[in-house]
Amino acid sequence: MTAIETTGLTKRYGEQTALEDLSLTVESGEVFGFLGPNGAGKTTTIDLLLDFVRPTDGSATVLGYDAHAETDAVRDRVGILPDGFDLWERSSGYRHLEFALESKEGTESPDALLERVGLDRDDAERPVGDYSKGMRQRLAMAMAVVGDPDLLILDEPSGGLDPHGIRTFREIIREEAADGTTVFFSSHVLGQVAAVCDRVAILDDGELVTVDTIEGLRERSGVGSRLIVDTPNTGLDATILTGIDGVTDVTADGDQVRISYANPAVKAPVIHRLVESGVSVLDFEIEEATLEDLFAAFTGSDGDPSRNRPEATAETERVGTPAIDGGAAAPEAVERDAEVGR
Numbered sequence: 001m002t003a004i005e006t007t008g009l010t011k012r013y014g015e016q017t018a019l020e021d022l023s024l025t026v027e028s029g030e031v032f033g034f035l036g037p038n039g040a041g042k043t044t045t046i047d048l049l050l051d052f053v054r055p056t057d058g059s060a061t062v063l064g065y066d067a068h069a070e071t072d073a074v075r076d077r078v079g080i081l082p083d084g085f086d087l088w089e090r091s092s093g094y095r096h097l098e099f100a101l102e103s104k105e106g107t108e109s110p111d112a113l114l115e116r117v118g119l120d121r122d123d124a125e126r127p128v129g130d131y132s133k134g135m136r137q138r139l140a141m142a143m144a145v146v147g148d149p150d151l152l153i154l155d156e157p158s159g160g161l162d163p164h165g166i167r168t169f170r171e172i173i174r175e176e177a178a179d180g181t182t183v184f185f186s187s188h189v190l191g192q193v194a195a196v197c198d199r200v201a202i203l204d205d206g207e208l209v210t211v212d213t214i215e216g217l218r219e220r221s222g223v224g225s226r227l228i229v230d231t232p233n234t235g236l237d238a239t240i241l242t243g244i245d246g247v248t249d250v251t252a253d254g255d256q257v258r259i260s261y262a263n264p265a266v267k268a269p270v271i272h273r274l275v276e277s278g279v280s281v282l283d284f285e286i287e288e289a290t291l292e293d294l295f296a297a298f299t300g301s302d303g304d305p306s307r308n309r310p311e312a313t314a315e316t317e318r319v320g321t322p323a324i325d326g327g328a329a330a331p332e333a334v335e336r337d338a339e340v341g342r
């Protein structure tokens, strides 16, 4: 079964096209990365999948259900960590988890959920209004995995996380995937997607640029890795490396020479040629091609997050709120209970 299928999905806000003709299939059990700079249309896509906004054109199914006509069935089975989610500031972390457990009929223990995301029990007693950004993000992740969802949708999940938190989230994603959950993971932090995703889609300016495995993207982009050589010989003549098959570019800058290559086997001949030509090699390191390089190769941009950010218009058209529970129930229920504490 396909977990997500969109056909010609399009969203326009007046003159502004947020998403154009997106046709995409995410297979059940995949960890799928959805990449693009700020303003590329990632959140819009997720909002369309969850029926928080309505498409201008096209359609989508999620877990086999129509995203619009069968919204409740979709939201029951999907765990969501939305971008820019709201928490109920006066309620404790525990109360949030209880609420998620109730609305998703989850059977997990709140303490086990806290442990998974690395939140202290003491902190879970405090109102979330006192939480740091990373703590909020961890709580939101704990709520997203409640009830063993069939599909986990994570919109920019690593925002505010420290490196340990990023590792924790990565482990959670792997555990969920090993358990058969499909993971749809949007990010503009390109490097973080490579570690966990089976396939990635690159979205740019509302349009799908490409879909492939990381390996496939590397091969098709022709983006290779770089050998960086430290040398006291400044002003090196790059032509001394001419004729070594697989070397794609050489730049000398001060006491460093950067040699780009498509074939990893060129490293030894390059070092040999440099030494042979009288160049002192003090040190060298290998810089693997990053996803940023791939992004630049496919979109002709550097993935600058501010690049695609026109001012949003006053028009909203939002028909739901990306609440942390995926719109399962009204937040007032939690606010009411907040008065009595956890």
Ligand SMILES: Nc1ncnc2c1ncn2[C@@H]1O[C@H](COP(=O)(O)OP(=O)(O)OP(=O)(O)O)[C@@H](O)[C@H]1O
Pocket: 013, 016, 017, 018, 019, 036, 037, 038, 039, 040, 041, 042, 043, 044, 045, 083, 188, 308, 309, 310, 311, 312, 313, 314, 315, 316, 317
């Ligand atoms: N309610 C709205 N009204 C007008 N334009 C909007 C609205 N929502 C989104 N847009 C525009 O649609 C485009 C895509 O926005 P979207 O939030 O989907 O991007 P994104 O890839 O999720 O970005 P980010 O990485 O910043 O979350 C942007 O140009 C944005 O300004």
